[in-house]
Amino acid sequence: MELRVTNLACARGGLTVLEGVSFTLRPGHALVLRGPNGIGKTTALRTLCGLQPALAGEVSVPPESMAYAAHADGLKATLTVTENLAFWAAVYGTDLVEDALQRMNLDALRDRMAANLSAGQKRRLGLARLLVTGRPIWVLDEPTVSLDAASVALFAGVIRAHLAAGGMALIATHIDLGLDEAEILDLGPFKARSPRDGGPASAFDEAFT
Numbered sequence: 001m002e003l004r005v006t007n008l009a010c011a012r013g014g015l016t017v018l019e020g021v022s023f024t025l026r027p028g029h030a031l032v033l034r035g036p037n038g039i040g041k042t043t044a045l046r047t048l049c050g051l052q053p054a055l056a057g058e059v060s061v062p063p064e065s066m067a068y069a070a071h072a073d074g075l076k077a078t079l080t081v082t083e084n085l086a087f088w089a090a091v092y093g094t095d096l097v098e099d100a101l102q103r104m105n106l107d108a109l110r111d112r113m114a115a116n117l118s119a120g121q122k123r124r125l126g127l128a129r130l131l132v133t134g135r136p137i138w139v140l141d142e143p144t145v146s147l148d149a150a151s152v153a154l155f156a157g158v159i160r161a162h163l164a165a166g167g168m169a170l171i172a173t174h175i176d177l178g179l180d181e182a183e184i185l186d187l188g189p190f191k192a193r194s195p196r197d198g199g200p201a202s203a204f205d206e207a208f209t
């Protein structure tokens, strides 16, 4: 299975932000989406994952092939680290909780309530969810926010292992994850010329970019 995206156009707040986005992601490969704040990276990732409809274009695989890690970690504050992972494992029908605890360095925190984790620890738990999904395509929106250098390196290693096992990763990030093997896609050239009719951008659009 490969992820083929063809001529994708997507909108935010009723305005077209990107159009004509095309790329192919093959097993074992990572693609890093780059572009300035507001270009539409989050919007593109949300659209690819089926969280909002595309205005145009095709995505070759269903959203069920993807595991999306958004800005928010979606933790259950009153559940422990292990319970959070067990919840997700039940949702995705896997038995990968212990594996995720070990690989994201969460074993020592396994019985702590998510509410009592530090910001970086919460992020590690949010990212550990990717491991329990068992899904091949990881879609990551600024995954390293709040992580210290050691945790960034740890997570880069987790991504590398996922790729080595035939997985794929699509990553919006402003920092260098140290994934030298990743290809880069600059979204700049795909910025929609007009939210509506191909004319100049509206004042409203400018206000947000």
Ligand SMILES: Nc1ncnc2c1ncn2[C@@H]1O[C@H](COP(=O)(O)OP(=O)(O)OP(=O)(O)O)[C@@H](O)[C@H]1O
Pocket (backbone or CB within 6 Å): 012, 013, 014, 015, 017, 035, 036, 037, 038, 039, 040, 041, 042, 043, 044, 208, 209
């Ligand atoms: N509710 C909204 N109404 C109108 N415009 C919006 C709305 N939400 C977001 N936008 C705009 O849509 C554009 C795309 O936003 P998006 O979050 O996808 O960008 P991004 O590339 O992920 O940015 P960043 O690097 O800052 O995370 C931005 O210009 C943003 O201001």
